[in-house]
Amino acid sequence: MTAPAWQADPYAEALRTGRGPLYLRRADGWLLPLEVERWCGAPDAADLTVLRRCRGTVLDIGCGPGRLVAALAELGRPTxxxxxxxxxxxxxxxxxxxxxRRSVFDPLPREGSWGTALLIDGNIGIGGDPRALLERVASLLAPDGVLLAETAAQDVDERAQVHVCDGGRAQGAAFPWARVGAPALLRHAREAGWATPPEHRVDRWAVGGRAFVALRRASRTGVPVPGPPRRREPQD
Incomplete structure (x- = not known):
């Protein structure tokens, strides 16, 4: 019998041991490596650029083994x-x-009042429908809330049915997943009603081969809600 998605023995075992190998596997055999060791370690330089941008209460969607939640708790940030x-x-x-233990699409505490939402480590792919996910996240945030999302480093926009697997026979049930780069994310955000000013004014940054975008909810007038001052981050 196949184990449920993200509750499969390979995933649970990887989190228990803090190491892989672990992959998302498409039906055609293509494998996307999952960085279990990084997820189970301390926040790295790229993670710190995300933590510095958090404000207010923080909701980490798809928190995994919890490195960002724990780091924010140590900083005294309600998370x-x-x-x-x-x-x-x-x-x-x-x-x-x-x-x-909740899906982002389940009822959640403090809906409509979170200061920051995180979709890191590929979690923009949750549900296989970035527009639907962005609409749901918008409903969770306060009017001046911010979404900090990690995107694929490449300009990609794809959906697939995938399994969590360890490279061998063990795998969970198939589930929908998406991979999007920053240009695709901005397109989906515009369709979902987010404030997306001209691309050169969007808060985008890359560190350590990882790419990120900050999105803010639109005000009722359609004018983007002002965010915190932008920081210049080291680029690869």
């Missing part, structure tokens, strides 16, 4: 992680963070 994996939630709590 909640959500994840569908019981092992991920348990590990986050063991690190000193707060976490619930």
């Amino acid at each position: 909640l992680g959500i994840d569908v994996s019981p092992e991920a939630v348990e590990r986050t709590v063991r690190l000193g963070g707060s976490a619930l």
Whole structure:
């Protein structure tokens, strides 16, 4: 019998041990490596650029083993992680963070009042429909809230049915996933009603081969809500 997505033995085992190999596998055999060791380690230089941009209360969507939730808790930032994996939630709590076993599409605490939402480590792919995910995140944020999202480094916009696997026979059930680069994310954001000013004014940055975008909800007048001053980050 196939284990449920993100609750498969390979994923739970990887989080317990803190190491892979672990992949998302498409039906055609294509494999996307999952960076379990990085997820289970301390925040790296790229993560720190995300943490510095957080403001208000923070919702980490798909928090995984909880490194960002725990780091924000240490900084005194009120933060909640959500994840569908019981092992991920348990590990986050063991690190000193707060976490619930929930999907982003489930009812959640403080809906409409979060200051910051995080979609890091490829989590813009949750549900396989970036526009639907962005619409849901907008409903979770306060009117002046900000979404910090990690994108694919390439200009890609694709959807697929995938399995979590360890490179061998063990794998979970198929589920929809998406990969989007920054240009595609901005297109989906415009369609979902986010404030997306001209691309050269969007807060985009890249560190350590990882790429990020900050999105802000539009005001009722359609004018972007002002955000914090932009920082210049080291580029690759």
